[in-house]
Amino acid sequence: MQALTNRAKSVDRKPMTFLESIYLWNIFKGMLITFRHIFKKQPTIHYPEQKRPFSPVFRGLHVLNRDEEGRERCTACGLCAVACPAEAITMEAAERVPGEENLYREEKYAARYEINMLRCIFCGLCEEACPKDAIYLSETFAPANFTRTGFIYGKTDLLIPNPKTEAADLAKAKGEL
Amino acid sequence: MSEQPLFKVTIDNITIEVPAGTTILQAARKIGGEVAPPAMCYYSKLQGSGGKCRTCLVEVSKGSEKDPRPMPKLVASCRTTVMDGMEVKNITSPKVQDARAGVVEFLLLNHPLDCPICDQAGECHLQDLSYEHGKEGTRFEFQKRTFHKVDLGDKIQLHMTRCILCYRCVFTADQLTKEREHGVLDRGDHAQIATFIQKNLQNDFIGNVIDVCPVGALTDKTFRFKNRVWFTKPVDAHRNCSNPDCCGEVQLWMRGDEVFRVTARKDEWGEIKEASNGKTGWICNECRFEKKDVKDWVIEGPTKVNRHSVISQGHYVGVTKPNETFSAVMKGRDPKLLMDIHSVSEVNKPNIELSLLDRPAHSTDFNQS
Numbered sequence: 001m002q003a004l005t006n007r008a009k010s011v012d013r014k015p016m017t018f019l020e021s022i023y024l025w026n027i028f029k030g031m032l033i034t035f036r037h038i039f040k041k042q043p044t045i046h047y048p049e050q051k052r053p054f055s056p057v058f059r060g061l062h063v064l065n066r067d068e069e070g071r072e073r074c075t076a077c078g079l080c081a082v083a084c085p086a087e088a089i090t091m092e093a094a095e096r097v098p099g100e101e102n103l104y105r106e107e108k109y110a111a112r113y114e115i116n117m118l119r120c121i122f123c124g125l126c127e128e129a130c131p132k133d134a135i136y137l138s139e140t141f142a143p144a145n146f147t148r149t150g151f152i153y154g155k156t157d158l159l160i161p162n163p164k165t166e167a168a169d170l171a172k173a174k175g176e177l
Numbered sequence: 178m179s180e181q182p183l184f185k186v187t188i189d190n191i192t193i194e195v196p197a198g199t200t201i202l203q204a205a206r207k208i209g210g211e212v213a214p215p216a217m218c219y220y221s222k223l224q225g226s227g228g229k230c231r232t233c234l235v236e237v238s239k240g241s242e243k244d245p246r247p248m249p250k251l252v253a254s255c256r257t258t259v260m261d262g263m264e265v266k267n268i269t270s271p272k273v274q275d276a277r278a279g280v281v282e283f284l285l286l287n288h289p290l291d292c293p294i295c296d297q298a299g300e301c302h303l304q305d306l307s308y309e310h311g312k313e314g315t316r317f318e319f320q321k322r323t324f325h326k327v328d329l330g331d332k333i334q335l336h337m338t339r340c341i342l343c344y345r346c347v348f349t350a351d352q353l354t355k356e357r358e359h360g361v362l363d364r365g366d367h368a369q370i371a372t373f374i375q376k377n378l379q380n381d382f383i384g385n386v387i388d389v390c391p392v393g394a395l396t397d398k399t400f401r402f403k404n405r406v407w408f409t410k411p412v413d414a415h416r417n418c419s420n421p422d423c424c425g426e427v428q429l430w431m432r433g434d435e436v437f438r439v440t441a442r443k444d445e446w447g448e449i450k451e452a453s454n455g456k457t458g459w460i461c462n463e464c465r466f467e468k469k470d471v472k473d474w475v476i477e478g479p480t481k482v483n484r485h486s487v488i489s490q491g492h493y494v495g496v497t498k499p500n501e502t503f504s505a506v507m508k509g510r511d512p513k514l515l516m517d518i519h520s521v522s523e524v525n526k527p528n529i530e531l532s533l534l535d536r537p538a539h540s541t542d543f544n545q546s
Contacts, residue, residue, distance in 0.1 A: 077293030078405035082490055090524045093402045095537035108294045108402045111543045112524045131293050152521045 059124045059137040062115055062153070063160050067105055070162040073134035076110035080126035080135055088119035089126060105132075113158065117142050117151040186259040188212055188235075189269050201254035201265055202233055206446060213446070214267050215277075215306050217284070217391050218343035219255035222448055222457045226348050227255035230341060231280050232306060236273050239264035251276055274310070281311040287322040287366075288392075289338045297393030299406035299487045302447055303341065322366060329359065332398050332466045332535070333387060337369045340394035346370065346386035353459060354380035370394065381420065384465040388441050388449055399466050400438040401537040406430070407487045409437050414474035416464065423461035424452035428480055429471075435532040436469045445483070469532055 019025055065073050076093035094111035096104045126135050161169035183194040188205050189212050195204045205213040214235055219227030233255045237248040242262030267273055292298040324337035350357040362371045387395050409430040418425035430438040441460050442450040452458035482489040503512050531538050
């Protein structure tokens, strides 16, 4: 058979010499590589204490956006759910009644909005599909857990703090404090 | 009828023979496919409709065999009858494509473009038209014309801002119901579909105006904001309706076992199909608005949806559901740990039946325990 690369070596089946049979030489060669790595730059970081900066296009957990007046931008149009390749997003819409104009931006809003983080593949297609600038992928990881129960994120988990009433929380979430 | 002469007409280099008196649009629909010009106001089941929206404009490059001069201007194909030897250009004519883009721009001048809210989105002819023929962006720099939304009776919602004044609903009410109570008031830019002094529309067949409306101007209040069209699954069903004029053959828009909406069956041109008794399949208000229980209906099977339609998304055809393997593997024992989705999810709570509400859901419906 023709060799795939010119680096292929045939197996050497000669009997070992005395020096090779006590293995010391090979152990020394291996340790030399190990010691050389002590002086090299570490490629890893100590994760929880140290953190790497995120790339500007990092796609982490979702947030549901509000406008400047603190009203929810989502109108439950369903485009994120239809764009989602993992079918992770579900929602239920409701009509805004008089008196709720300060809560919701448009006459229709998402009364329930859920993302199943177990299904989500963080592709960001929901963000791309959204016509109302309502959903964004943030720079946060999905936390690990032992059970499946905590992974369905509802509106309380996803909505950003209200910039009017919870300005401090919002600044903290943005990392400005 | 048989001695009626057949006219040979060529549309986009496809020749077809049609009886005299057929319109170009009908002849093109006989050929089918992309050759058929889009129509926003013309409705073959309504007498007198057509000629208003100008989306069906075509170029007649040869008038007839006897008089082969081309027609000087683009003509509305829904109102122009064919002549023998006529040659028509629709998709092959750049003039037509350009004119259609202009028509779409005009139709969208005052359109609010609120498709994310609109219940018609996904089955809206204006959406299709602007997607196919429209230009990106608008040159309109003024305030859009606005109206307040109006309830036409307790089951029909009128969004006058979305209306393109096709008059289909007026013809429907005229020809289907005993007395027409709504029409077009005012003129020009102020023209609007209205009932006189907000009078209720209570006729038995008035719900059909929702089906004929090409845009989201007239929508079903019992379906309002309940679900998006493409998340519901269309199913053909029928019932024995007590109303003699109602065919009882409908399309149910279901999700699971819930019937979210009932509409008449539509053909590939978006018009109401003929029922099995040979008449147009108009349905009565009782079938449309009040029978939201799956037990009221005899289900015939899923509706065939064009695979290019957004409605067909997520509707997997010919799927065989795999058997539960767990108990087979574990010698009949059921799994000990099963997560009930309702214990972790707030969506689709079993105690909240949104489909049975005859109005849009409000925050109070979700906040009840």
